[in-house]
Amino acid sequence: MKEFERKQLLERVNREGATVGADIPERITVQGEEVDLQQFVFEIKRRDTVPAGERERVDRAKKNLRRERLQRLQRIEDGEVNYEEGERLVESIIGIDRALNALEQLGPANLESxxxxxxxxxxxxxxxxxxxxxxxxxxxxxxxxxx
The missing domain is CATH 1.10.168 (Phosducin; domain 2)
Incomplete structure (x- = not known):
């Protein structure tokens, strides 16, 4: 991958509003485990509050998603992939960001109420x-x- 292509991909990931209109991936491999991400996020968001037993699961999911996002971003930054693979990584990172945004919105407001x-x-x-x-x-x- 050429340097300007790598920078272009990184700029797309870091662009403000990159997640606007982006879809949460249906399935994604996170830390070596297949996850039905879209279903998980919708299941959690459907509730008014996150039950105490589920809060740990949500926190663990957010932690794993952040770690996976960082690893995928690192692959682009290090130039380990060709441009096509970089494109796929960018799309998956934006999808992870979208899922994280949805899960983050549950936090303080529900805890406060x-x-x-x-x-x-x-x-x-x-x-x-x-x-x-x-x-x-x-x-x-x-x-x-x-x-």
Whole structure:
């Protein structure tokens, strides 16, 4: 591969908005393992929040996708491939980026809403406990800020 072709491929990968309109690959080999990437991402995104048991799986998937992306990019940077293979690598890297973007969007927003819901539940339990401890019988009315 010629130097200008290599630079052109690298520029495509690093272009802002490269993932706009890009598809998440249906299947991809990540760290030597075949993954139904599109199905995995859609399955996770379909839920409102990522269950605690799935969070570890999602984090592991993101870590493996980042590692795979870096390895594919390195092959282009090192000039280990011809231009046609470089083109395929660029398309797969952009697809990985698209999947990572989709998975990253799940993170903080869902964690924040889960934390808020947990805090509200804790507050409610605490108020119920205080009412019972202080001998208040009617707990059906919302007495926000009062006992």
């Amino acid at each position: 889960e934390a808020q819901a947990q805090e509200a539940a804790d507050r409610k339990r605490w108020m119920t406990f205080l009412k019972k401890a202080l001998g208040h019988k009617d707990t059906s009315h919302n007495t926000r800020g009062r006992l």
